[in-house]
Amino acid sequence: MQIHAAQSSGLLQYAIPIAIAAVVLTLRARRMTQVRPLKLGQLWIVPAIYLAIVATLFVMTPPNAIGWPICLAALLAGAAIGWQRGKTMRIEVHPETGTLSQKASMAGVLFLVGLFAIKFAAQTGTHAFHVNVAVLTDAFAALALGMFTVTRIEMYLRARRLLEAARA
Numbered sequence: 435m436q437i438h439a440a441q442s443s444g445l446l447q448y449a450i451p452i453a454i455a456a457v458v459l460t461l462r463a464r465r466m467t468q469v470r471p472l473k474l475g476q477l478w479i480v481p482a483i484y485l486a487i488v489a490t491l492f493v494m495t496p497p498n499a500i501g502w503p504i505c506l507a508a509l510l511a512g513a514a515i516g517w518q519r520g521k522t523m524r525i526e527v528h529p530e531t532g533t534l535s536q537k538a539s540m541a542g543v544l545f546l547v548g549l550f551a552i553k554f555a556a557q558t559g560t561h562a563f564h565v566n567v568a569v570l571t572d573a574f575a576a577l578a579l580g581m582f583t584v585t586r587i588e589m590y591l592r593a594r595r596l597l598e599a600a601r602a
Contacts, residue, residue, distance in 0.1 A: 466538040467537065467538055467539075468537065469535050469536070469537045470535065470536055470537070471533065471534065471535055471536075472525060472534035472535055472536040472589070472593060473534075474534065474590055474593055474594065477586040477589060477590050478586070480582050480586060481579070481582055481583035481586055484578060484579045484582050484583070485579060485583075487575070488575045488576065488578075488579045491571075491572065491575050492505075492572065492575075495568060495572075497568075497569060497572045498566075498568075498569070500566075500569065501566075501568070501569040501572050501573075504569055504572070504573050505572050505573055505575075505576040506576070507573075508572075508573040508574070508576040508577040508580070509576040509577065509579060509580040510580065511577060511580065512576065512577035512578060512579060512580025512581035512582075512584070513580040513581070513583070513584040514580075514584075515577070515580070515581045516580055516581035516582065516583065516584030516585040516586075516587075516588070517584050517585070517588050519581065519585045520584065520585040520586070520587070520588030520589045520592070521588060521592075522538070522539040523536055523537070523538055523539065523585075523589055524536065524537040524538075524539060525589065525592055525593050525596060526596075527596050527597060527599075527600040529600070532597070532600060532601070534593050534596070534597065536589070536593075
């Protein structure tokens with residue numbers, strides 16, 4: 435009987451996070467695909483928050499000698515991913531008011547779902563592959579920092595070009 439209980443708790447260990455993530459991602463996907471105003475002066479806020487979180491994470495538990503190059507590679511990969519993700523955002527200038535609006539593409543939403551799935555699979559498979567969970571966490575934090583920062587940089591540059599073209 436104890437074996438059955440252990441198997442049930444092991445299944446719940448995976449089912450609960452997947453269910454929570456599915457609900458959160460569904461709600462987030464609905465919100466992301468709506469047209470929203472884009473304020474160029476506020477694009478720096480999300481990267482600044484992530485920078486503070488990652489800096490705190492690295493100060494509290496610095497990566498080891500192997501972790502730093504992995505984190506740098508993850509940051510660069512996140513930057514490349516962020517540039518592509520930023521390009522999928524639809525940005526428009528309202529012709530009468532000159533205000534900007536944005537709408538995330540479904541490709542961007544599905545991309546985030548894919549990243550979450552990879553992260554979950556990597557974390558659940560760490561014991562089988564003998565992966566250091568701390569290095570994995572640091573790498574995903576660096577990846578997120580690169581992705582969210584460069585997404586907003588690309589959006590800022592493109593929105594500024596669109597505004598200049600609309601005024602000309």
